[in-house]
Amino acid sequence: MRVLSRNLVHLARSHVSRAAAVTGGVRGQQTAAKEATAPLIANEPTAPKLLTSVPGPATKQHLKELNAIQESGAVSLFVDYERSLGNYMVDADGNTMLDVFTQISSLPLGYNHPDLLNILSDPSNVKVFINRPALGSFPSSTWPEDLRTSLLQVAPKGLQHLCTMACGSCSNENAYKAMYIRYRTKERGDKTDFTQEELDSCMINQAPGCPSYSLLSFQGAFHGRTMGCLATTHSKPIHKIDIPSLDWPIAPFPIYKYPLEEHVRENKEEDRRCLEQTEDLIHKYNSMGKPVAGIVVEPIQSEGGDNHASSEFFQELQQISKRTGAALLIDEVQTGGGPTGKMWCHEHFDLPEAPDVVTFSKKMLTGGYYIKEEFRPPQGYRIYNTWMGDPSKVVMLREVLRVIKRDNLLDNARETGDVLYKGIETLEQKFPQHIDRLRGRGRGTFIAFDGITPAKRDAIIGKLKLQGVHR
Amino acid sequence: MRVLSRNLVHLARSHVSRAAAVTGGVRGQQTAAKEATAPLIANEPTAPKLLTSVPGPATKQHLKELNAIQESGAVSLFVDYERSLGNYMVDADGNTMLDVFTQISSLPLGYNHPDLLNILSDPSNVKVFINRPALGSFPSSTWPEDLRTSLLQVAPKGLQHLCTMACGSCSNENAYKAMYIRYRTKERGDKTDFTQEELDSCMINQAPGCPSYSLLSFQGAFHGRTMGCLATTHSKPIHKIDIPSLDWPIAPFPIYKYPLEEHVRENKEEDRRCLEQTEDLIHKYNSMGKPVAGIVVEPIQSEGGDNHASSEFFQELQQISKRTGAALLIDEVQTGGGPTGKMWCHEHFDLPEAPDVVTFSKKMLTGGYYIKEEFRPPQGYRIYNTWMGDPSKVVMLREVLRVIKRDNLLDNARETGDVLYKGIETLEQKFPQHIDRLRGRGRGTFIAFDGITPAKRDAIIGKLKLQGVHR
Numbered sequence: 001m002r003v004l005s006r007n008l009v010h011l012a013r014s015h016v017s018r019a020a021a022v023t024g025g026v027r028g029q030q031t032a033a034k035e036a037t038a039p040l041i042a043n044e045p046t047a048p049k050l051l052t053s054v055p056g057p058a059t060k061q062h063l064k065e066l067n068a069i070q071e072s073g074a075v076s077l078f079v080d081y082e083r084s085l086g087n088y089m090v091d092a093d094g095n096t097m098l099d100v101f102t103q104i105s106s107l108p109l110g111y112n113h114p115d116l117l118n119i120l121s122d123p124s125n126v127k128v129f130i131n132r133p134a135l136g137s138f139p140s141s142t143w144p145e146d147l148r149t150s151l152l153q154v155a156p157k158g159l160q161h162l163c164t165m166a167c168g169s170c171s172n173e174n175a176y177k178a179m180y181i182r183y184r185t186k187e188r189g190d191k192t193d194f195t196q197e198e199l200d201s202c203m204i205n206q207a208p209g210c211p212s213y214s215l216l217s218f219q220g221a222f223h224g225r226t227m228g229c230l231a232t233t234h235s236k237p238i239h240k241i242d243i244p245s246l247d248w249p250i251a252p253f254p255i256y257k258y259p260l261e262e263h264v265r266e267n268k269e270e271d272r273r274c275l276e277q278t279e280d281l282i283h284k285y286n287s288m289g290k291p292v293a294g295i296v297v298e299p300i301q302s303e304g305g306d307n308h309a310s311s312e313f314f315q316e317l318q319q320i321s322k323r324t325g326a327a328l329l330i331d332e333v334q335t336g337g338g339p340t341g342k343m344w345c346h347e348h349f350d351l352p353e354a355p356d357v358v359t360f361s362k363k364m365l366t367g368g369y370y371i372k373e374e375f376r377p378p379q380g381y382r383i384y385n386t387w388m389g390d391p392s393k394v395v396m397l398r399e400v401l402r403v404i405k406r407d408n409l410l411d412n413a414r415e416t417g418d419v420l421y422k423g424i425e426t427l428e429q430k431f432p433q434h435i436d437r438l439r440g441r442g443r444g445t446f447i448a449f450d451g452i453t454p455a456k457r458d459a460i461i462g463k464l465k466l467q468g469v470h471r
Numbered sequence: 472m473r474v475l476s477r478n479l480v481h482l483a484r485s486h487v488s489r490a491a492a493v494t495g496g497v498r499g500q501q502t503a504a505k506e507a508t509a510p511l512i513a514n515e516p517t518a519p520k521l522l523t524s525v526p527g528p529a530t531k532q533h534l535k536e537l538n539a540i541q542e543s544g545a546v547s548l549f550v551d552y553e554r555s556l557g558n559y560m561v562d563a564d565g566n567t568m569l570d571v572f573t574q575i576s577s578l579p580l581g582y583n584h585p586d587l588l589n590i591l592s593d594p595s596n597v598k599v600f601i602n603r604p605a606l607g608s609f610p611s612s613t614w615p616e617d618l619r620t621s622l623l624q625v626a627p628k629g630l631q632h633l634c635t636m637a638c639g640s641c642s643n644e645n646a647y648k649a650m651y652i653r654y655r656t657k658e659r660g661d662k663t664d665f666t667q668e669e670l671d672s673c674m675i676n677q678a679p680g681c682p683s684y685s686l687l688s689f690q691g692a693f694h695g696r697t698m699g700c701l702a703t704t705h706s707k708p709i710h711k712i713d714i715p716s717l718d719w720p721i722a723p724f725p726i727y728k729y730p731l732e733e734h735v736r737e738n739k740e741e742d743r744r745c746l747e748q749t750e751d752l753i754h755k756y757n758s759m760g761k762p763v764a765g766i767v768v769e770p771i772q773s774e775g776g777d778n779h780a781s782s783e784f785f786q787e788l789q790q791i792s793k794r795t796g797a798a799l800l801i802d803e804v805q806t807g808g809g810p811t812g813k814m815w816c817h818e819h820f821d822l823p824e825a826p827d828v829v830t831f832s833k834k835m836l837t838g839g840y841y842i843k844e845e846f847r848p849p850q851g852y853r854i855y856n857t858w859m860g861d862p863s864k865v866v867m868l869r870e871v872l873r874v875i876k877r878d879n880l881l882d883n884a885r886e887t888g889d890v891l892y893k894g895i896e897t898l899e900q901k902f903p904q905h906i907d908r909l910r911g912r913g914r915g916t917f918i919a920f921d922g923i924t925p926a927k928r929d930a931i932i933g934k935l936k937l938q939g940v941h942r
Contacts, residue, residue, distance in 0.1 A: 058612065065615035069623065070634050073851020078612045081602045082595060092612040103605040104857045116601045124553060126591045129600060130867070131552045131582055132836075134574040141529065141549045141563040144536035152540065163541050166638045167858060173640075173697040177714055184713040199708045203690075205716035209708065213715045219674075225856055226644040227699030237670045237680065238852050242655040243648055244684045245676035246715075362857060365603075380544020381709050385696055386575045386833060387638060396601070 040407060041113060044086035048468020049096040056093030077470075084111035089470055097470035105302075105334055106362040108400050115403050119395060128392050135164065135388035146391065150398040151368065154343045158354025159370035164389030168333040168361035169224035172296070174383050175357045175369040176228050179294035179327040180213050181377045182356075186325070192378040213293040214246070214285050216278065216326065218253035222303030223296055223331050232296050235304035249281035249292060253301055254309045258437040271313045275320065282324045294327040294357075295320070299345035300440075302334040306448035308439055311349040318351055327375070329357040337363030338404060341414035341444030348443070365400065366393035413444035421447050434460065511878060512584060515557035519939020520567040527564030548941070555582035560941055568941035576773075576805055579834040579871050586874050590866060599863050606635065606859035617862065621869040622839065625814045629825025630841035635860030639804040639832035640695035643767070645854050646828045646840040647699050650765035650798040651684050652848045653827075657796070663849040684764040685717070685756050687749065687797065689724035693774030694767055694802050703767050706775035720752035720763060724772055725780045729908045742784045746791065753795045765798040765828075766791070770816035771911075773805040777919035779910055785820040792827070798846070800828040808834030809875060812885035812915030819914070836871065837864035884915035892918050905931065 039046075055063075055077055062078040078092035087110050089099040102110070109116060119125050133139060140146070151162055163178075165171040185192070195208075202209025217223065217232035224230065225239055231246040233239055254270045257263035282292045295317065301307035321328035335345035337360070342348060346355060356375055361367035366389050377383055404410060421441050428435040428449065434456050440447035451457025461471060510517075526534075526548055533549040549563035558581050560570040573581070580587060590596050604610060611617070622633055634649075636642040656663070666679070673680025688694065688703035695701065696710055702717040704710055725741045728734035753763045766788065772778035792799035806816035808831065813819060817826060827846055832838035837860050848854055875881060892912050899906040899920065905927050911918035922928025932942060 062610075062612060062615055066610065066618075069615065069618050070632060071847040071851065071854070073848075074607045074855055075610060075851075076608050078614070079604065079609050081604065081611050082598055084602065089609075103603070103609060106603070106605060106857055111602055112598060113601075117597060120591055120597045120600065126588060127553055127583060129591065129863075130584075130587045131555065132574070132577065133550065133552065134577060136545050137547050138550050138560075138574060139533075139537065139546060140552050141533055143549070144533055144540065147537075147540050161541060167641065167856065169644075169856060170638065170640060170697065176698075177696075180715065181713045194708070194712055198712055202708050202711040202714075202716075203705050204721055205702055205711075205718060209712050210714060210716035225648075226641065226697045227647075227702075228697060231676055231698075234674050237665070237673050238850065240673040240676075241665055241669055241680050241853075242652045242673075243681060244651065244717075245673075245681035247676060250675055376542040377544075379709065380542065380546075382712075383542070384545055385638065385640060386577055392600075 041086035045088040045096050048098050050468050051095050052093045054095055058092035062092055086110040097468045099470045101471050108337055108363040109403055115399055119399050125395055128395050132390055134386055136384045146394050150394050153401060155370055156344045156354055156358050161373050161376055162370045163368055165367035166387055166389055167367045169226045169229050171359040171361050171367040171369050172223050172229045173226055175329055175359050177383055178371060178375045182375050183293035212290050214248040214290040216249045216292050216295045218251050218297060220253050220301045220304035220307055249285045251278040251281050253307055254313055271310055275316050279320050282326055292326040294329055296329045298331045299335050300446060314349040327356040330355045331359050333359055333361045336360040338410050338413055339444050340446045341410055365397045417444040512557035516559040516567050519569050521939050522566055523564045525566055529563035533563055557581040568939045570941045572942050577833040579808055580874055586870055590870050596866055599866050603861055605857055607855045617865050621865050624872055626841055627815045627825055627829050632844050632847055633841045634839055636838035637858055637860055638838045640697045640700050642830040642832050642838040642840050643694050643700045644697055646800055646830050648854055649842060649846045653846045654764035683761050685719040685761040687720045687763050687766045689722050689768060691724050691772050691775035691778055720756045722749040722752050724778055725784055746787050750791045753797055763797040765800055767800045769802045770806050782820040789822055798827040801826045802830050804830055804832045807831040809881050809884055810915050811917045812881055836868045888915040
């Protein structure tokens, strides 16, 4: 759980998150609660236990040491990863906390999951961890099979091609390149050769070799912090200030009124307003010599404040993409891997066909993206780097996917999410002077609400912290 | 070893590379040869052994499978990482090859080094591999000590601050940000607060929040392929074509005549020409509203063709940096970690003070950069992402550094490099109709030469391949 701009309170993100501990007092009212709180990992603690204030003296001492080496302004706790287990994180001071933040939503099975620890008892796997290859040129003999038994197993419907990368930013950066290349190849009438002028001009960063394409992104979006990604990120000034950027189109993302069922007309109007501006911006940038090669969107704006949009919004956005020729990229770096109760959040939207590109990282352990076949570059080495990901992360992912299936963790995320959502809904009705804009119904544990004021939000979070809930 | 633009033949990069197998016939002439060819890993093969043509039928079959999943135009071999050992790579067809390319120069100790395999027999290390944290917020209690016993042990003189990242591109992207932030902070007179106009404008990618800074890079440079990095990369069109870029200054990098001792005057003039244009370009971009916040340079242009420049060139470049206020970043992603016979290639240049930033990745196993203290951002979260590297790579690096020290591998790289260099020098004298522009004397195994024509270069490489030398 974490606090963002405005008055937001994020809630649990992990498959194995335990709703009841968060909803506290209302637990007893939920019929599904008992089932949802059964531990999925043996010997997992049953409740938080604080020994010191948080941060405690050991964290403060380590912070002093680390700050002598690197800028540490974002460090909040030092963690004892040896002792952490399941949903419970143990910090350097021995405090046991319920972790509903799960390493910025990147730990799919919690801490020290026994099945994951076990993969390193296989000497073959040890060799995968030690011999990191240049995957784009010298993959292991087992690599095609490794992909088939991991990433391809959970590929979004209609996207049977993929590319691995090391992290979320690299996934988006390279997926953006795939969209530029596709857009330019279409402009060439699917010819795959280059003119001498293109070859020469690209070497000095000039058109026509480096065309002046743009990407459309949304207000409140987060897509990473490398230069291309950062030009499409608009969630907080601290990410962007002092860093040069690009004049690219930025459309409004729907901000709904809640509860949804009481604001159907206004929210429909909000969809219309945002979509209209989106299409207008694409036409505007196309005609000003900065053709929009792609639309980049999160299925839920996570870093930017858990902003949800309707299925109709995404369906219509896809139509805009088709009308304008700008590819549609859905960034599932934060939403992918199961926390919404489906492997991919965009599966909730009933799109008539697959988006063109879906990027992932975090809970998938490896970065990368799925694409339609026509988005594969027509030549090698165009999307390439030394490592192109890391097979050891794919070995881990394969095991994670096996456990998700075996233990029905997608069902668990749905059921746990429902318990959590209903619990907070009850609290919202009981304490309307504290809780507002509860959102995320039917989206697994991807649930958030606003405090009525920043001060009240901070008070809620402060009290949760005192009870050992780590955000 | 690999072939690049022009007629280049790259040679061995690894600490443990075995010069004699490459220089072949001239081995017997080298007094140091016997010592340099003693195996550093028990049971390492003593020579290549080819069972099929390369690529063989198994590689071809795997390629067909992989190409059904992802674009595979850059894949040259499938590798049996279980059976590869030391300098010898075994491919999917059972061919044993002397690997002088070492996974694009990213395997510091060769394949399956026993000391590296051994670290995973420690259950504590297994937990580090399995529980990847969000390092920028929740590092392990052991993290400050982990950094002190690894990256800080080999920090370039004068650079005692650092930041870890996942890969080379992310290292450069974020180091670039550190330079922008420093440049802007200086412009603010070291004030650390922002105006409302800056806060608002940065959210829509506009100045003054997103200033129109540029970076100066060099013709032939390679710094990575994400958008910021790619704007400073100018080695091959295939990296850049169809990808939008930025109008930033690009200066000429010295291209020397060889042998150096016969062209002292011309090469000095070449330095002068390049430096003059560098400084002119900085003034030009400063005055056209695109202030140059940093100079980005490799100590040896590797991907761009193994272009070396003199110590005097780098010393004077640092003076230009100081006169113009553009920070100096030395990109040691490919050169760092020991292959030049020193841990950092720029140590060969006798700079009067440290460069402002040194980036690394590849043989360091973790990405990241070293910086002067004033290049630490004045606030947290400004240089940040979910993972900020991976502690498991730092655990591996610590072991690599221990082995480098224990086995005197920097000395080994120097001695092996000398043997290799002298062997090729003899060949160059004997076969001037084939070999030209031998370079890299005194730079460990970082050695290259040109074929007289592309056809002759390809013939040399083809013959080496038939003898089981993998490039």
